[in-house]
Amino acid sequence: MDEPVRETAGAYVFHSRPRCALSQGQERRVFWTLAAGAFGIALGFSALGYWLVLPFAGLEVGLLAWAFDALRAREGNYETLTIEGDAVVLEWRKEDGCGRRELNRRWVRIESDCSAPGRHCRISVCSHGCGTEVGQYLNDEARLQLAATLRSRLQV
């Protein structure tokens, strides 16, 4: 489940991945159980002529599908940021593949696009005109806290 965090003296390692206690198969079973229940009841009432239950069941199952899809998309993802000496190393795996970026600590800056939680805050590690988003699996508050921590860590 948890990937180990390798520590070396004086290094700062941030490792994050989405929490996934359910396997894909289990997720599918849960989703279809919920969807079958909601649709079964709605179809029963529709058969009796009270069809307006059906669109609401559809909307609800749509929301459920979005939620489970979002969970599934995160499985296997991770991101690691290591600050050691002058090196800042970013490693990640997302839905679209893996990546690695090695930066010079002195040129790195942290950018965040909002100051308050609840507004889909994003924080990026930027260098040489190119930014890499970090803290994607955190909530907004923790993301802002990470930004502050990284800024203090990167001060030379």
Next chain:
Amino acid sequence: MSDVAHAHGHDEHGHHAHPTGLMRWLTTTNHKDIGTLYLIFALVMLFAAGSMALLIRAELFKPGLQLLHPDFFNQLTTMHGLIMIFGVIMPAFSGFANWQVPLMLGAPDMAFPRMNNWAFWLLPVAGILLMGSFLLPGGAVAGGWTMYPPLYIQGGISYDLTILAVHIMGLSSIMGSINIITTILNMRAPGMTLMKMPLFCWTWLITAYLLIATMPVLAGAVTMLLTDRNFGTHFFNAAGGGDPVMFQHIFWFFAHPEVYILILPAFGIVSQVIPTFARKPLFGYASMVYATASIAILSFIVWAHHMFTVGMPAAAQLFFMFSTMLIAVPTGVKVFNWVATMWRGSMTFETPMLFAIAFVCLFTIGGFSGLVLAIAPVDIQLHDTYYVVAHFHYVLVSGALFSIFAGIYYWLPKWTGHMYDETLGKWHFWLSVIGMNIVFFPMHFLGLAGMPRRIPDYALQFTEFNQIATVGAFIFGFSQLIFLAVVLKTVKGGAKATSKVWEGAEGLEWTVPSPAPYHTFETAPVVK
């Protein structure tokens, strides 16, 4: 959300500016903040709907009309029911779920924090629509919380607003349920298998399943009312060939599981409190889980016991009578297990335990009167009498509300970092339990004697029991000010609470400091 691990050379917590004031609460995605918002909302609504109850009881102190116009009386009974169910009990349990589920599972937050924020902030909108309808021409809805046609087809603009409010609250519930299901199933800490989860999480998981299954039914039913009112359809309009009784079937198909939505989380809270103060593990954990699931499943096949008097075949009456009685079996398993947990335990009687014990005793009375009402020939006599009012208040006040009090006293030190005032807590308990019984116990006799519910006036022979009930209502109502004082005092200060507030408490939430830090379990704990 994520498992996060940090290796630190020195102080790792950078300081960033948390938004303060209104913006903090409007934009928060933190489960603890949102839990607090739910609980504050429920408390405000408790006093609003409680004040309505006191007005109702004041009017009923004597026969004849005293204080209120009969139509306003009907508005009060309707709004009292709607607000207590959708504005107090459900939001309070959602507040507990938001605070406790991630802490109990070792998760850093809910699975969808932004959806969590939306789920909460829809509620005040619905609350304003409901309460604001008192100011509209014709006043608020007066057709009963059950929304039966033809009254709900014939009423004024406030009926449309109420339907909109119900839709909004339903959407909020669905978003909350999806969040709870995904959080419980997907965000458990390593080692936290389903059968190791605290029972509170289990009861909320099953409650969320019930909500997902039934909310579209409610949404469809009220939308059909809306189209009957405004777009010329005749789903329930008898004048156009519709079937008003079918609305009752559809409504109760939603509303009977809703009863369990209101009580299953209460079972969960009590199942956390009793083992702590009995200093013994919960007796029959697995049977508690299966009993909860059985109650949930059975709740879908008993709806027509609310409508025995509409006229249905004897075979249907027998089916619904026996299926309703069947629910007593898993409920009995639960009561037996709570008593067995206390049996030979090293019990102490702090305020949460007192409320939990009162829950077990008084909820059982409510359960028994439910069994009486399940008997079709008896129900035909007692339908729409005060016996029914007594029954559901024993279930929802001494059941749901007392469990909420138990939970608040139990977890308040963890939330605030301060111990509550035990003396005031005990005053609150004793006045509540005495007041509650004085209000609702005489209602059994009133119902057996034939006093109908939802009337502002009554025959002379019902006077004494009504006067006793009114006195009890004011004792019970004003004793809630003590509760408010206890909560405010605890938030403001008091003796420092330790991490493990209660000697017999078990679970991950007691491993974090009190008050629980803003961020918890960013590094996943391992459960053995």
